[in-house]
Amino acid sequence: MAAQHFYAQTEIDGIMMAKNNFCAGAIYEYSSWNKYWEGTYKRENLNFGTVSTQKIAFNGNYGITDNLNVIFSIPYVTTNATAGTMAGQKGFQDLSLTLKSLVYEKEIKGNWLSFYVLGGLSVPTSNYVADYLPLSIGLHSKTASVRLMSDYQYGNLFATVSGAYVKRSNIKIDRNVYFTDVMHYTNEVDMPDGISFNARVGYRTSRLIAEAVFDNWTTQKGGFDITTNNMPFPSNTMNMTKIGFNGKYNLKQISGLAIIGGLNHVITGRNVGQSDSFYGGLFYVLDFTKKTKTTTTDEK
Amino acid sequence: MKNNIYITLEKCCLFALLLLNFSCTNDIEESNQQYPQLNPVNPDLLAGTWKPILLTAPDEFAIDAPLAVTTAAYKAEINEIKSYQSNITADQERIIKYWSVGGVLRWNEIMQTLVARHNRPPYQNPDGTYPAPSAANPFANPQFPFSNPPFAARAYAYVSAAQYDAMVATWHYKQLYNRASPFVVDNSIQVLVPKSTLPSYPSEDGALAGVTVEILKLLFPTEIAYIQEKADEQKLYRIISGANVRSDVEAGVALGKKIAAKFTVRATTDGAGAAIGNQALWTQLETNAIAKGETPWRSLDLPARPPMLPLFGSVKSFLMTPDNVVANRPLPPPSTNSPQFLTELNEVKRYSQDDSKENMKIVAFWADGVGTYTPPGHWNAIADAAFVEQNYSEVRWARNLALLNLAMMDAAICCWDAKYFYFNPRPCQADASIKTLTGVPNFPAYVSGHSTFSGAASTVLSHLIPSKTSEFSAMATEASNSRLFGAIHYRSDCENGLLLGKAVGNFAVNRAATDGAK
Numbered sequence: 001m002a003a004q005h006f007y008a009q010t011e012i013d014g015i016m017m018a019k020n021n022f023c024a025g026a027i028y029e030y031s032s033w034n035k036y037w038e039g040t041y042k043r044e045n046l047n048f049g050t051v052s053t054q055k056i057a058f059n060g061n062y063g064i065t066d067n068l069n070v071i072f073s074i075p076y077v078t079t080n081a082t083a084g085t086m087a088g089q090k091g092f093q094d095l096s097l098t099l100k101s102l103v104y105e106k107e108i109k110g111n112w113l114s115f116y117v118l119g120g121l122s123v124p125t126s127n128y129v130a131d132y133l134p135l136s137i138g139l140h141s142k143t144a145s146v147r148l149m150s151d152y153q154y155g156n157l158f159a160t161v162s163g164a165y166v167k168r169s170n171i172k173i174d175r176n177v178y179f180t181d182v183m184h185y186t187n188e189v190d191m192p193d194g195i196s197f198n199a200r201v202g203y204r205t206s207r208l209i210a211e212a213v214f215d216n217w218t219t220q221k222g223g224f225d226i227t228t229n230n231m232p233f234p235s236n237t238m239n240m241t242k243i244g245f246n247g248k249y250n251l252k253q254i255s256g257l258a259i260i261g262g263l264n265h266v267i268t269g270r271n272v273g274q275s276d277s278f279y280g281g282l283f284y285v286l287d288f289t290k291k292t293k294t295t296t297t298d299e300k
Numbered sequence: 301m302k303n304n305i306y307i308t309l310e311k312c313c314l315f316a317l318l319l320l321n322f323s324c325t326n327d328i329e330e331s332n333q334q335y336p337q338l339n340p341v342n343p344d345l346l347a348g349t350w351k352p353i354l355l356t357a358p359d360e361f362a363i364d365a366p367l368a369v370t371t372a373a374y375k376a377e378i379n380e381i382k383s384y385q386s387n388i389t390a391d392q393e394r395i396i397k398y399w400s401v402g403g404v405l406r407w408n409e410i411m412q413t414l415v416a417r418h419n420r421p422p423y424q425n426p427d428g429t430y431p432a433p434s435a436a437n438p439f440a441n442p443q444f445p446f447s448n449p450p451f452a453a454r455a456y457a458y459v460s461a462a463q464y465d466a467m468v469a470t471w472h473y474k475q476l477y478n479r480a481s482p483f484v485v486d487n488s489i490q491v492l493v494p495k496s497t498l499p500s501y502p503s504e505d506g507a508l509a510g511v512t513v514e515i516l517k518l519l520f521p522t523e524i525a526y527i528q529e530k531a532d533e534q535k536l537y538r539i540i541s542g543a544n545v546r547s548d549v550e551a552g553v554a555l556g557k558k559i560a561a562k563f564t565v566r567a568t569t570d571g572a573g574a575a576i577g578n579q580a581l582w583t584q585l586e587t588n589a590i591a592k593g594e595t596p597w598r599s600l601d602l603p604a605r606p607p608m609l610p611l612f613g614s615v616k617s618f619l620m621t622p623d624n625v626v627a628n629r630p631l632p633p634p635s636t637n638s639p640q641f642l643t644e645l646n647e648v649k650r651y652s653q654d655d656s657k658e659n660m661k662i663v664a665f666w667a668d669g670v671g672t673y674t675p676p677g678h679w680n681a682i683a684d685a686a687f688v689e690q691n692y693s694e695v696r697w698a699r700n701l702a703l704l705n706l707a708m709m710d711a712a713i714c715c716w717d718a719k720y721f722y723f724n725p726r727p728c729q730a731d732a733s734i735k736t737l738t739g740v741p742n743f744p745a746y747v748s749g750h751s752t753f754s755g756a757a758s759t760v761l762s763h764l765i766p767s768k769t770s771e772f773s774a775m776a777t778e779a780s781n782s783r784l785f786g787a788i789h790y791r792s793d794c795e796n797g798l799l800l801g802k803a804v805g806n807f808a809v810n811r812a813a814t815d816g817a818k
Contacts, residue, residue, distance in 0.1 A: 046602035085600060085728045087655060087735035087787075127657050131664060132737075170328060174664040177681050179416035179671060183409065185332040185681070228442075229423045230671040231739075 011071045011098050012198050013209075014114060014151025014160045017063035017285075025283030027260070029055040033273030036134070039225035040270060049083025051134050051273060055093075059283070067102040074125060077137040086135055089128065093138045096122040111154045118147040118164070131173040133232035134273065140234075141191045142169040158211075159201045166194040171234060180235060181224045189235050192222035200246070209248040213264075216241045226271050239270040256285040331685065332409060338402040339494035340693040344817075347695040348472030351815040352465040353618060353702060354562055358472035361558035363551050366477050366501040369485045377545035378486050384540040385490055392540050399537040400493045403508040404463060404697035405688070408680055410530055411459055412673040414520045418447040419671055421605065421742070428603035432576060438521040445520065449741075449749055450612040450712040452674040454572055455519045457702075457709035459512060461618060462563040464702035466511040466556045467504060467695040473555070474499040482545050492541040503544040504694045506552020507559075509534045514560030518567055570616040575609040582606055589723040595636040595730065597723045597744040608743040613717025618706045619807040625717050628803050630796040633724050633746040641730075644790040648727040652734045652787035660737055663786035666750060666779040667738040675750050675779070676708040679757035682775065686765055699817050704760045707808035711756035711801050712749070718800065719744040727790060737786040747797035748789045751780035755801020756808070763809045776801070 017023055032052035035044050057075035064070055074095045080088035097120065104115040122143045130140035149162030168191040176187045195218050202211030216239075223237030244264035251257045261280040266272070348358050355361075367374050384392070399406055422430050422442035431442055438444035445451050479501035483491045498504075509531035516527050535553070538544040585607070589596035599605045613625065620628075634640040651659070668675045683704050687697060724746040728734040741749070758776035762769040780798045783789035 083602060085734070085736045085740050087652065087737055089655065129657070129660050129664065132660070174661040175667075176331075176665075177412075177673065177678070179413070179673070183413045183416065183673075184328075185330040185409075186328050188328045190328055227420065227671070229420045231669070 011061070011100055011118065011120075012147070012149065012160070012162050013200070014116070014149070014153065014158060014204075016066060016100070016102050017061050017069045018287075018289075019063045019066045020287065020289040021063045022286045022288060023059075023061040023283050024286070025059050025258075025260075025281050027055075027057045027059065027279055027281030029053075029057070029277055029279035031055070031264075031275045031277030033266075033275040036273040037269050037271055038228065038230075041228075042274070047084035048081040048086070048134065051081050052079065053137075053275075054078045054080075057281075059281075069100045071098040071100060072096065079135045079137055081135060089132060089135050089137050091128045091137055092125045093128065094122045094140075094143075095125045096120060111152065114151045114153075116147075116149040116151070116162075118145075118149060118162075120145040120147065120164075120166075129174070130171055130234045131175065133234065133236075136234075139168075139191065140171045143167065145196075147196070153204065156203055156205050157201075158204045159199070161199045162197070164196040166196060168193055173234070178233070180233065189233075190222055191235050192237065193220040194218065195220060202246075207250050207252075209246070211246050213244045213246055213262075214241075215244070215264075219270075223271075232271060236271040238272045240266055240272045241268045242266045256287070258283045258285075332401075335401045335405070335688050337400040337493055338405075338694070339691060340696075341691045342693060342696075343496065343498050344471070344693040344695050345475070345498070346471075347468060347693070347699075347817070348475050350468050350471075350695070350699065350817050352468050353461045353706070354566060355465045355469065355559065358469045359476075360562075361469065361555060363473055363502060363555050366479045366547060366551065369480060374485075374545065374547070377547060378482055378489065380546060381482055381489055381539055381542050385492075385542065388540060392536070395533045395537045396492055396541050399505070399534050400541065401688075402694065402697060403505045403534060404467075404694055404701060405684055406530075406534070407459065407463065407508060407512050408456075408684055408701060410527070411456055412677045412680060414516070414523055414527075415447045415452045415455065415677050416671060416673045417523075418443065418445055418520065419452065419674060421446060421448075421601075421670065424603055424605075430603075430605055435521070435573065443522050447520075447674070448608055449674045449676060449753070450575070450609050450615075450716055451572070453676040453705070453708045453712035453753070454570075454615065456676050456680060457618065457705040458519065458563055458567055459515055460698065460702040460705040462511050462515045462560055463508055464695075464698040465563075466507045466559045467698040469555055469559060470502055470504050470507045470552060471498075471695050473502055473551075477501050479548070481543065483542050489542045491543065493543055496543065500544055501548045502551035502555055503538055503548040504552065505534050505538045506544070506549035507556040508552075508694070508698075509549075510553035510556025511560045511563075512556070514557050515563055515567075518564050566616075571611065572615045575612040575615060576606075577610045579606075581610060585610060585720060585723050593635070593637065594723070595725050597725050598729055599742055600726060600729060600740050601742050605742050607720070608741070609716060610720045610743075613713055613720060615709075615713050617710050617713050619811060620710050620713070620804070624807070625714055628714055628800060629721060630718050630747055630800050633722055633790070633792050633796075636725065636730065641790075644792060645727055645730055645734075648784065648787050648790055649731060649734050651785050652727075652736065654785070655737065659785050662778060662782045663737045666782035667786070668750070669739045669741070675753040676705070676712075676757075678779075679704065679708060679753060679761075682757070682772075683761055686761065686768060690765065696817065699815070700764050703764070703808045703812050704757060706811075707756040707760045707805045708753050710804045710807060711752040714800055714804050715747055715749050715752035715797065716743075718747050719749075722746045724793075727787060734787050736788050738788065740788050745789055746793050747800055748780060748783050748793040749797070750783050751776075751789075751794045751797025752801040752804070754779040755798040755803075756805035757801070759802045759805025760808045760812075763812055 034050040055075045059073045061071045077093045078090040100118045145166040147164035151160040197216045200211045200213045219237040246262035248260045264277045433444035478499045481500040483489045586596040754776035758772040761772045780794040
């Protein structure tokens with residue numbers, strides 16, 4: 001039920017920060033659903049009405065070299081239900097750190113093929129409660145991921161595909177016995193891992209990026225379905241396929257300032273809300289090299 | 301440039317390795333997997349003289365005298381053990397490890413599983429009404445039962461009480477027939493569990509399997525296949541482990557079934573089947589409250605759901621008379637028009653605004669809501685962990701769980717009696733701005749069920765294990781407070797619920813003092 005564990009997608013693109021450049025930004029995202037999948041059964045729940053998640057994420061991306069970037073993100077999340085009695089939650093969620101490396105790049109008749117490897121870690125930054133779905137702000141699991149990504153730029157058009165395996169640590173909940181599909185006499189919950197797949201195509205110049213995105217998250221073995229009229233649980237199988245649109249525009253007037261925005265729609269899922277979301281944000285590039293490099297893209 | 305790529309690749313691989321190391325292994329050790337094999341300090345040799353709960357006497361139901369250990373048929377049974385022991389499979393080892401911790405304990409855990417699996421309110425019809433589970437048609441949607449707290453309290457009580465009576469009868473016949481254990485008759489048999497000094501016929505595990513399967517057919521009819529599989533494992537474990545021969549086990553099963561039949565008859569006539577009430581009654585409850593000048597309880601579920609088991613207060617108790625129930629009914633809650641009501645409502649509102657981690661932790665720990673083993677199940681788990689440390693015999697395990705669960709069934713009866721006698725609204729009905737930290741149950745507020753269950757359970761457990769009195773009462777107080785902290789109960793619901801629970805628990809304590817088990 002928690003859409004919050006899906007990675008911020010900003011790092012899954014074929015763009016590197018140049019060496020010694022630091023890009024800082026903030027993103028606001030609003031996401032809501034009034035229907036969800038209980039296992040495979042799609043339903044509404046009048047006791048929650050519309051469940052919304054608002055997120056303000058602070059992001060940074062630093063170019064260690066032209067081919068190696070370090071990216072971080074930390075969101076502050078607020079949840080709310082429009083009906084029923086259950087109180088919404090708020091707090092700082094998980095800090096994610098990603099090392100992104102451009103490992104191979106080749107020019108083919110003026111077009112560019114590149115491969116990237118991304119390693120990510122995320123850790124909860126507060127003691128928020130995971131076992132309060134669908135209104136908990138996250139799942140409180142530490143994660144480690146490896147993502148392989150390929151990007152092809154053809155003139156001003158591009159396509160990027162990537163896939164990641166996300167390993168999740170066990171979590172502890174505030175109960176010492178709980179029931180999944182069997183009883184567990186422990187406060188520890190085995191969190192199933194996940195595989196993320198992301199594909200995007202669109203138009204890309206150093207001024208403007210406009211892209212369509214397809215994204216899938218598939219929980220690996222160990223998860224289980226929400227049974228009829230039951231409450232969700234952190235180790236549920238939570239699968240989700242969404243489509244969306246992202247845009248990024250680097251302002252002419254203020255060099256280094258970029259505006260981003262986008263929309264996402266969940267088309268199918270399992271034990272998750274069918275959320276619609278939109279987001280917008282601002283990013284600013286600081287150049288610590290004292291040179292006059294101003295763009296965030298490598299010279300293609 | 302190429303070098304750079306290799307260096308970068310190297311860095312990435314290092315990073316990836318680091319990631320793999322970082323993620324800890326997912327193996328979780330669960331507390332009930334660590335329990336030792338049952339090896340009672342005191343075998344309770346005289347338990348055949350203890351007072352049964354429903355049986356008129358330990359020998360109300362007869363079993364055949366066993367065959368002599370010198371017969372060919374008995375020798376064939378010894379050979380069956382040897383045959384199994386010559387080739388024990390990994391699955392059989394698992395079965396032995398699981399069941400040798402104790403039959404009463406394992407069945408209690410299985411009960412907790414069944415309750416949790418079926419503790420889900422029915423999903424509404426398209427027209428906004430709700431279907432009701434039907435014992436006559438248990439597989440229809442919604443499946444029978446909806447094992448909500450009163451149902452669960454009663455189910456735990458029937459299983460525990462029937463098991464206790466079966467154990468008393470078993471102990472009686474063990475003494476009467478005094479048949480030696482297979483490993484005494486033939487010392488070449490290995491014994492894979494601690495050797496019991498008790499006579500072997502009938503088998504206590506056989507009796508537990510027999511009585512429990514039969515009673516659960518009534519309580520969880522859709523689970524027969526799962527339950528039978530567990531029972532078959534338990535019976536097999538006794539034979540493979542060399543603790544019983546097959547005729548010991550079968551005599552136990554036969555005895556257990558006869559005893560269960562008596563409990564089944566009682567269960568079908570104790571009033572629980574009619575506890576759901578009907579529209580006329582639901583309307584009447586509301587009308588009565590309005591006539592008294594009070595704000596009547598209203599369902600906060602959407603769509604509004606009929607109140608949960610309004611006639612459960614009339615279910616026939618094992619330990620209390622209907623007059624006892626009325627005599628122990630708490631004094632009225634503050635009138636919904638009174639200044640004290642408003643004061644208490646404001647207090648709830650203040651708690652609703654405290655979403656500190658410490659507060660949420662207490663609320664979550666004791667929530668025991670939908671999809672869980674319920675508050676009575678929570679207290680069973682607390683009792684199980686405490687009893688394991690005491691190394692009880694099976695008969696004492698059964699007795700002590702029976703006392704606990706009879707008390708919690710009475711807590712359900714008395715609490716539900718009060719809830720529907722007063723029909724008091726929940727805090728977030730009285731003030732819609734109050735948000736809760738756990739789900740609001742679908743029945744009136746006064747008195748708190750968690751508090752009543754916890755008061756009763758801690759009273760009984762403290763009597764059984766006096767050295768843990770302060771621990772059990774602290775838990776009961778915290779469980780009770782959790783409902784105020786979670787903003788779903790007023791202070792008077794919690795405090796008076798705890799008091800009611802203690803009063804109810806004393807009926808079980810009085811029985812414990814006179815059942816011959818001291």
